[in-house]
Amino acid sequence: MTxxxxxxxxxxxxxxxxxxxxxxxxxxxxxxxxxxxxxxxxANQFFPSDSVSLGLLKTFGVFAVAFAMRPLGGIFFGVLxxxxxxxxxxxxxxxxxxxxxxxxxxxxxxxxxGLAAPVxxxxxxxxxxxxxxxxxxxxxxxxxxxxxxxxxGWYGSFVPVSTxxxxxxxxxxxxGLESSLSAESMAIWGWxxxxxxxxxxxxxxLYLRWRMEETPAFKALAAGDTxxxxxxxxxxxxxxxxxxxRLGAFISLTALSFYMFTTYFSTFxxxxxxxxxxxxxxxxTIALFFAALMCPLAGRISDRIGRRRTxxxxxxxxxxxVVPAYMLASSGTLWKAIPGVLLLATGAxxxxxxxxxxxxxxxxxxxxxxxxxxxxxxxxxxxxGTAPLMATWLIGKSGNNLTPAFYLMAIAVLAALGGMVxxxxxxxxxxxxxxxxxxxxxxPYAASATR
Numbered sequence: 001m002t003x004x005x006x007x008x009x010x011x012x013x014x015x016x017x018x019x020x021x022x023x024x025x026x027x028x029x030x031x032x033x034x035x036x037x038x039x040x041x042x043a044n045q046f047f048p049s050d051s052v053s054l055g056l057l058k059t060f061g062v063f064a065v066a067f068a069m070r071p072l073g074g075i076f077f078g079v080l081x082x083x084x085x086x087x088x089x090x091x092x093x094x095x096x097x098x099x100x101x102x103x104x105x106x107x108x109x110x111x112x113x114g115l116a117a118p119v120x121x122x123x124x125x126x127x128x129x130x131x132x133x134x135x136x137x138x139x140x141x142x143x144x145x146x147x148x149x150x151x152x153g154w155y156g157s158f159v160p161v162s163t164x165x166x167x168x169x170x171x172x173x174x175x176g177l178e179s180s181l182s183a184e185s186m187a188i189w190g191w192x193x194x195x196x197x198x199x200x201x202x203x204x205x206l207y208l209r210w211r212m213e214e215t216p217a218f219k220a221l222a223a224g225d226t227x228x229x230x231x232x233x234x235x236x237x238x239x240x241x242x243x244x245x246r247l248g249a250f251i252s253l254t255a256l257s258f259y260m261f262t263t264y265f266s267t268f269x270x271x272x273x274x275x276x277x278x279x280x281x282x283x284x285t286i287a288l289f290f291a292a293l294m295c296p297l298a299g300r301i302s303d304r305i306g307r308r309r310t311x312x313x314x315x316x317x318x319x320x321x322v323v324p325a326y327m328l329a330s331s332g333t334l335w336k337a338i339p340g341v342l343l344l345a346t347g348a349x350x351x352x353x354x355x356x357x358x359x360x361x362x363x364x365x366x367x368x369x370x371x372x373x374x375x376x377x378x379x380x381x382x383x384x385g386t387a388p389l390m391a392t393w394l395i396g397k398s399g400n401n402l403t404p405a406f407y408l409m410a411i412a413v414l415a416a417l418g419g420m421v422x423x424x425x426x427x428x429x430x431x432x433x434x435x436x437x438x439x440x441x442x443x444p445y446a447a448s449a450t451r
Contacts, residue, residue: 022162024090028166034173036264057396074133075370076130087213141215143158144156152360153357168289171288175285246419257344257348258352260408261341261344262288266283268326268401273329288345308422312416314350314415321343330401390407
């Protein structure tokens with residue numbers, strides 16, 4: 001009966017659900033993305049140094065510190081979301097993100113306030129990270145718990161679409177500012193504009209989220225006989241530790257490929273490829289729009305072939321293609337850099353789409369928000385937040401600009417070891433509170449046949 005309840009969700013309702021979740025997610029990640037695209041300017045404004053590499057390391061260090069708050073945010077908002085529902089928590093995360101980002105736009109620089117400036121920047125970045133910890137997994141759960149069992153990859157792919165579009169529009173805005181303003185104007189006030197846009201964007205996202213309805217899966221659980229709707233954190237970690245470890249291993253590749261592609265690659269093109277900042281941002285923007293366009297196709301394919309085969313494709317593709325991608329990007333020519341970044345983008349977007357589905361399909365309803373948010377954010381903290389820092393450090397230490405590619409290849413092996421032992425979950429029900437396919441079921445369609 002619960003499976004039919006989920007399948008009967010009307011297409012207009014699902015469209016509204018996707019719009020609310022995707023718009024809010026767009027605002028969250030637009031706010032988060034601008035920091036990465038303005039990294040070299042922020043390095044000069046808040047971490048002045050005679051060494052470009054040292055300034056970037058400090059800037060990306062703050063980027064990584066913000067990620068350390070994401071697992072804490074994932075636990076905090078995940079427990080709230082499993083206890084009180086998805087709607088209110090998702091409204092709170094966007095409010096915190098927009099507020100923190102707006103304040104960054106008003107921050108005095110090192111020249112004005114000395115050490116207080118980078119300290120305040122770090123604190124606001126931590127608040128951003130804390131907020132982001134509850135955002136993505138919650139948005140995914142909200143969409144997935146409305147979607148039909150056999151089309152979750154397709155519907156869920158629109159949340160990664162909004163993420164890639166957020167990074168694309170952040171890159172496009174920075175590119176426009178760089179192209180139209182002088183270097184002096186950009187350093188004085190131009191870099192602040194993307195951060196200040198967080199205020200109106202945040203209000204729009206908050207309005208859409210506040211009008212959302214609770215999900216069918218959470219309503220069904222709340223209406224059951226169990227007196228406590230959510231699963232306590234200790235119980236979640238105890239009962240779901242195996243699936244969390246396996247999924248976390250795969251998400252390590254999703255995280256690393258995503259931030260190497262969306263955040264670090266623009267810096268790599270400038271530092272190693274000799275590109276100007278506007279030209280590097282142009283390459284990144286093209287690749288980001290490509291990723292957003294291809295996400296629904298990846299979601300549809302994942303629904304057709306199953307999650308495990310999609311995982312295998314991602315791991316093999318990134319292992320094989322990452323070195324050619326970096327070699328093309330370091331060539332210094334536009335016509336080679338674009339195909340190079342598209343090779344990396346293909347693996348990153350597919351990884352994000354299948355991860356979106358797995359976050360909700362791997363865990364039962366009563367632990368879904370907590371377990372998925374903690375798993376996702378811990379993996380992103382270790383492998384995503386450190387991606388720009390590790391890539392910069394590896395190149396500086398080895399003198400070889402291909403070392404970030406070798407690092408990603410090693411993580412692809414780890415991801416395959418974890419991802420390929422996950423159960424096939426592409427057609428299970430999310431309302432029956434089982435959350436995982438039977439132990440013996442490794443077929444993409446077996447779960448569907450039992451409904």
